[in-house]
Amino acid sequence: MSALLLLPTVDPAEPLLDAASPLWLTLLKSVAVFGITMTLVPLLVLAERRVSAWMQYRVGPNRVGIGGSLQPMADLVKMLFKEELKPDGVPAFLFTAAPAIAAITALSMMAVVPFGGTLEIAGRSIPLVVADVDIGVLAVLALSSIGVYGITLGGWASNSKYSLLGGLRSSAQMISYELTLGIALLSVLVAASGPEFGSFKLSELIARQAESGIWNCFKLPLGFVLFTIAAFAETNRLPFDLPEAEPELVGGYHTEYSSMRFGLFFLGEYAAMVAGSAVIVCLFLGGWHFPYLTKEVAVGWGGALTQVAVFLAKVLAFLFFFIHVRWTLPRLRYDQLMNFGWKWMLPLSLLNLLFAGIGAALGWF
Amino acid sequence: MLSETTAFLLFSAIALVGAVNVVTRRNPVHAALWLVGAFLGVAGLFLTLGAGLLGAIQVMVYAGAIMVLFLFVILLLNLDTTPFEGLSIARGASLLATAATVALIAFPFARARELRAAAVPDEPELPATAGNIASILFHQYALPFEVVSLLLLIAMVGAIHLARRPRRDEPT
Numbered sequence: 256m257s258a259l260l261l262l263p264t265v266d267p268a269e270p271l272l273d274a275a276s277p278l279w280l281t282l283l284k285s286v287a288v289f290g291i292t293m294t295l296v297p298l299l300v301l302a303e304r305r306v307s308a309w310m311q312y313r314v315g316p317n318r319v320g321i322g323g324s325l326q327p328m329a330d331l332v333k334m335l336f337k338e339e340l341k342p343d344g345v346p347a348f349l350f351t352a353a354p355a356i357a358a359i360t361a362l363s364m365m366a367v368v369p370f371g372g373t374l375e376i377a378g379r380s381i382p383l384v385v386a387d388v389d390i391g392v393l394a395v396l397a398l399s400s401i402g403v404y405g406i407t408l409g410g411w412a413s414n415s416k417y418s419l420l421g422g423l424r425s426s427a428q429m430i431s432y433e434l435t436l437g438i439a440l441l442s443v444l445v446a447a448s449g450p451e452f453g454s455f456k457l458s459e460l461i462a463r464q465a466e467s468g469i470w471n472c473f474k475l476p477l478g479f480v481l482f483t484i485a486a487f488a489e490t491n492r493l494p495f496d497l498p499e500a501e502p503e504l505v506g507g508y509h510t511e512y513s514s515m516r517f518g519l520f521f522l523g524e525y526a527a528m529v530a531g532s533a534v535i536v537c538l539f540l541g542g543w544h545f546p547y548l549t550k551e552v553a554v555g556w557g558g559a560l561t562q563v564a565v566f567l568a569k570v571l572a573f574l575f576f577f578i579h580v581r582w583t584l585p586r587l588r589y590d591q592l593m594n595f596g597w598k599w600m601l602p603l604s605l606l607n608l609l610f611a612g613i614g615a616a617l618g619w620f
Numbered sequence: 621m622l623s624e625t626t627a628f629l630l631f632s633a634i635a636l637v638g639a640v641n642v643v644t645r646r647n648p649v650h651a652a653l654w655l656v657g658a659f660l661g662v663a664g665l666f667l668t669l670g671a672g673l674l675g676a677i678q679v680m681v682y683a684g685a686i687m688v689l690f691l692f693v694i695l696l697l698n699l700d701t702t703p704f705e706g707l708s709i710a711r712g713a714s715l716l717a718t719a720a721t722v723a724l725i726a727f728p729f730a731r732a733r734e735l736r737a738a739a740v741p742d743e744p745e746l747p748a749t750a751g752n753i754a755s756i757l758f759h760q761y762a763l764p765f766e767v768v769s770l771l772l773l774i775a776m777v778g779a780i781h782l783a784r785r786p787r788r789d790e791p792t
């Protein structure tokens with residue numbers, strides 16, 4: 256048997272898109288997911304500002320709208336009307352493309368996240384996910400590794416030493432923590448694999464958790480903690496926001512960015528937080544599953560909407576955790592960040608993988 | 621509707637344009653970025669073939685990890701744009717060698733119809749799913765796989781040894 260055998264037999268005339276999911280349905284789901292994400296981002300920005308204010312015993316922005324609820328709108332309008340400054344001698348295309356890469360990759364991750372189970376309606380079974388691809392969670396990792404370019408290039412294209420240092424730091428940080436992220440993910444895949452082959456699909460990983468009723472965070476507590484810490488580092492959030500450490504690097508990679516170009520970086524960061532939380536919820540917190548909300552109970556529109564509500568509630572709770580951590584912990588020093596990543600996180604994630612492997616072999620999970 | 625052929629042509633074009641630009645750009649950062657583009661094009665080709673796992677790995681490992689490291693090194697070294705130095709004997713020779721290599725590769729492709737007929741296997745083809753790749757890789761080719769990982773480990777240890785600053789009391 257040779258590698259050639261792996262080529263599938265395909266009819267050249269056959270369209271790539273699945274016939275079971277027509278184009279209009281995919282478009283509809285894309286719009287819905289995009290809409291949900293783009294609604295969550297301003298909510299998150301508002302929550303960040305108000306929650307931080309509460310935590311620091313301040314009032315926070317409370318002037319625009321009721322209780323400051325329209326503050327993100329005001330911020331957006333401000334960004335749209337600001338002048339687009341471009342420093343002298345920057346490569347125009349890359350300078351503009353960098354924030355777009357950061358935003359697009361973060362938003363695209365939501366495409367493989369299942370918001371619920373399957374909606375059985377009008378003789379059609381509609382999975383509540385835009386693209387339930389075979390590679391599933393690998394697509395998230397691939398997109399996040401492309402997302403690094405947004406920040407690195409933004410730093411380089413700005414033609415400024417602060418930006419360049421911020422960009423370099425972020426690429427070093429993301430590469431270091433991507434390893435832990437990947438190995439922690441691997442432990443979930445290993446634990447979820449049965450006697451026959453497991454799956455990369457997030458929907459199936461959730462289905463397994465729903466069947467057993469025990470979420471992965473209880474099966475692999477260490478993996479859960481490691482994955483969460485690595486996700487914080489991947490999204491450049493405190494305590495890992497070295498790329499934009501104000502005291503030493505001004506704004507880091509987005510020092511030279513203003514108006515909507517900066518807005519896209521901002522959007523990318525918060526969309527990455529939403530996507531990161533969604534993936535963590537799917538992998539470790541049971542996705543749309545909740546005790547007594549089994550496949551038999553959740554039928555029709557009501558069931559599907561309940562599942563989506565449960566899923567979104569979990570995502571929001573986790574996003575609150577993101578914000579809470581940001582305003583609780585101080586920033587790490589750069590050598591602490593690297594030592595922690597390589598000398599603690601990586602060995603621990605390997606240990607966790609070993610545990611998952613032994614557990615899967617002995618049938619603990 | 622996006623057909624197999626259109627997708628193939630699209631991704632091949634991306635890969636080829638990227639590859640040509642890698643060797644023609646004078647700015648090393650631009651060359652590295654075009655290489656990322658070429659890798660993404662190849663990943664697209666894998667997806668067109670129904671090999672999603674290979675496509676994802678192509679993006680994660682090559683377009684993601686390896687090229688970010690390349691870019692990292694280029695940015696750290698702060699390489700300048702290389703000026704065009706005109707044609708020399710060495711350049712002429714390398715052009716000839718390139719032409720010969722292209723011809724050597726193109727020749728079998730020109731007779732691809734015959735090659736294809738010879739390469740069709742007797743056994744039924746397996747779809748390129750992660751499960752099938754894993755069972756072939758970790759059963760049939762388990763030993764070569766382990767040997768390759770050992771080789772990579774040796775290369776890594778060697779690189780670290782070469783880059784390490786010698787201790788003061790250590791004879792160089």
